[in-house]
Amino acid sequence: MSEQTEYDVIVIGAGPVGENVADRAVQGGLSAVIVEHQLVGGECSYWACTPSKALLRPGSVRRAALSVPGAREAVTGGVDAQAVFARRNELVADWHDDGQVGWLDGAGIDLHRGHGRLTGVRTVEVLAGDDPAGTVTLTARHAVAICTGTTATVPDIPGLAEIGVWTSREATSAQYVPDRLAVIGGGVVAAEMATVFAGLGSAVTLLLRGGLLDRLEPFAGDLVAASLESAGVTIRRGVGVARAERVAPPAGDGSPHGTVRLTLDNGETLDVDEVLAATGRSASSRGMGLQSVGLSDGSWLTVDDTMRVLDTDGSVLGDGWLYAVGDINHRVLLTHQGKYQARAAGDVIAARAKGGVVHDDPWGSHVATADHAAVPQVVFTDPEIGSVGLTAAEAQRAGLPVRVIDYQIGDVAGAALHAKGYTGQARMVVDTDREVIVGVTLVGPDVGELIHAATVAVVGEVPISRLWHAVPSYPTISEIWLRLLETYGRPT
Numbered sequence: 001m002s003e004q005t006e007y008d009v010i011v012i013g014a015g016p017v018g019e020n021v022a023d024r025a026v027q028g029g030l031s032a033v034i035v036e037h038q039l040v041g042g043e044c045s046y047w048a049c050t051p052s053k054a055l056l057r058p059g060s061v062r063r064a065a066l067s068v069p070g071a072r073e074a075v076t077g078g079v080d081a082q083a084v085f086a087r088r089n090e091l092v093a094d095w096h097d098d099g100q101v102g103w104l105d106g107a108g109i110d111l112h113r114g115h116g117r118l119t120g121v122r123t124v125e126v127l128a129g130d131d132p133a134g135t136v137t138l139t140a141r142h143a144v145a146i147c148t149g150t151t152a153t154v155p156d157i158p159g160l161a162e163i164g165v166w167t168s169r170e171a172t173s174a175q176y177v178p179d180r181l182a183v184i185g186g187g188v189v190a191a192e193m194a195t196v197f198a199g200l201g202s203a204v205t206l207l208l209r210g211g212l213l214d215r216l217e218p219f220a221g222d223l224v225a226a227s228l229e230s231a232g233v234t235i236r237r238g239v240g241v242a243r244a245e246r247v248a249p250p251a252g253d254g255s256p257h258g259t260v261r262l263t264l265d266n267g268e269t270l271d272v273d274e275v276l277a278a279t280g281r282s283a284s285s286r287g288m289g290l291q292s293v294g295l296s297d298g299s300w301l302t303v304d305d306t307m308r309v310l311d312t313d314g315s316v317l318g319d320g321w322l323y324a325v326g327d328i329n330h331r332v333l334l335t336h337q338g339k340y341q342a343r344a345a346g347d348v349i350a351a352r353a354k355g356g357v358v359h360d361d362p363w364g365s366h367v368a369t370a371d372h373a374a375v376p377q378v379v380f381t382d383p384e385i386g387s388v389g390l391t392a393a394e395a396q397r398a399g400l401p402v403r404v405i406d407y408q409i410g411d412v413a414g415a416a417l418h419a420k421g422y423t424g425q426a427r428m429v430v431d432t433d434r435e436v437i438v439g440v441t442l443v444g445p446d447v448g449e450l451i452h453a454a455t456v457a458v459v460g461e462v463p464i465s466r467l468w469h470a471v472p473s474y475p476t477i478s479e480i481w482l483r484l485l486e487t488y489g490r491p492t
């Protein structure tokens with residue numbers, strides 16, 4: 001740990017976003033320190049993106065092989081759970097952050113381990129453990145950036161906390177396959193973890209109050225639900241959990257913690273070995289001294305487009321010294337979008353510190369304009385979902401004159417070659433006034449790698465007439481673009 005206590009920039013939270021804010025500030029000629037109370041690399045590296053995708057990939061590869069006669073015959077068994085866990089453990093470096101600490105070092109960023117807390121303007125106290133003697137006070141010459149992310153929200157259901165409910169952390173770091181798993185929730189984490197554990201052999205029951213993946217186009221959730229059900233997952237719709245209790249002691253490998261009985265709000269009971277609460281995220285800002293600068297403890301931090309924190313009256317807080325970047329500002333809870341914000345924030349902090357020009361007009365280099373209209377996301381279920389921009393319903397709510405073009409991806413020659421019986425759907429949402437695409441959703445095997453083309457079209461506001469000249473290669477699934485454009489019709 002460095003003896004230095006004054007820096008140009010202090011970043012609290014060394015997740016992917018904090019690392020990038022600090023890196024860009026250093027590249028801009030500033031000094032930077034990061035404060036981290038757990039692992040450098042954050043939720044994404046150890047309990048979210050990396051382990052979840054590591055757990056999903058083997059099942060996806062197996063399904064891909066099964067969908068191609070000739071390869072199918074080589075598949076003689078299911079995925080090997082212990083090998084899956086071992087590869088996941090390796091990809092998360094066994095929950096050690098030496099590699100990422102080395103990266104910070106190489107990037108010229110200092111690290112203070114401990115809990116960061118604001119104590120006033122440009123001042124951060126770092127509490128390392130319980131010993132007050134270990135507390136260090138850091139001051140920032142220019143900016144403090146809060147990049148503390150989120151924690152899983154556990155619903156206030158009687159008994160749930162006592163049974164040792166799983167959150168996304170326990171699910172993504174699991175070292176065994178429960179025989180029976182209940183998943184509460186219908187969002188991305190619920191859908192992906194149901195896919196993982198069904199593929200590993202658990203009897204999964206998905207408990208949904210509303211729809212599955214209902215922030216996306218409706219057909220996406222429908223296709224994933226049908227596939228989960230065909231993989232043996234039981235989907236219970238319109239039910240919640242009223243109570244949870246452990247009713248049986250540990251009983252062997254599939255149930256090391258004993259049976260949990262869930263009482264549903266319709267009075268039925270469900271016995272399982274583990275329960276995963278995938279019911280949303282809360283701001284990681286509790287106990288961070290936000291009150292010392294007039295903000296509320298535990299709240300999400302609202303920001304302007306350059307990521308400066310706004311005061312309760314909507315104006316920039318103070319002289320604009322406090323930034324909130326990534327999940328904590330609740331704009332978009334995705335790593336790539338947080339890192340995009342971080343590049344803008346680190347650059348603008350450096351520009352402001354040096355009295356340079358700030359490019360804060362829409363799509364300028366110091367703002368995160370894409371957060372509003374062009375957020376890409378891949379959901380790694382079976383089938384995969386890739387989406388960017390607005391759904392048809394969102395575009396209509398925004399008052400845009402839209403035309404919705406749908407096409408079955410399986411009807412594209414490249415898809416039929418890719419997998420026997422390829423099933424998937426594409427939707428393109430076009431603003432008919434401007435004749436540009438404002439949203440695309442692709443659902444089908446391996447579409448995750450296709451969505452970036454759509455992102456370029458949406459961000460670039462490429463006119464449909466020009467897209468006709470972007471010719472997809474034959475025979476690839478990308479020919480879906482040609483089919484969507486033909487269905488729309490060539491503008492004259």
Ligand SMILES: Cc1cc2nc3c(=O)[nH]c(=O)nc-3n(C[C@H](O)[C@H](O)[C@H](O)COP(=O)(O)OP(=O)(O)OC[C@H]3O[C@@H](n4cnc5c(N)ncnc54)[C@H](O)[C@@H]3O)c2cc1C
Nearest residue numbers: 013015017037042043048049116148149326327333334335
């Ligand atoms: C199961 C799951 C799967 C996901 N999969 C994907 C995916 O495939 N793709 C994708 O784009 N997104 C995914 N996400 C979302 C992604 O994980 C987040 O968007 C991303 O981690 C946000 O990065 P961040 O740096 O803002 O916060 P975090 O990654 O949460 O990092 C915040 C850091 O701040 C630290 N911290 C918090 N408070 C303090 C404090 N007071 N003092 C010091 N340190 C502090 C924390 O310990 C942590 O290291 C997934 C999320 C989950 C839960």
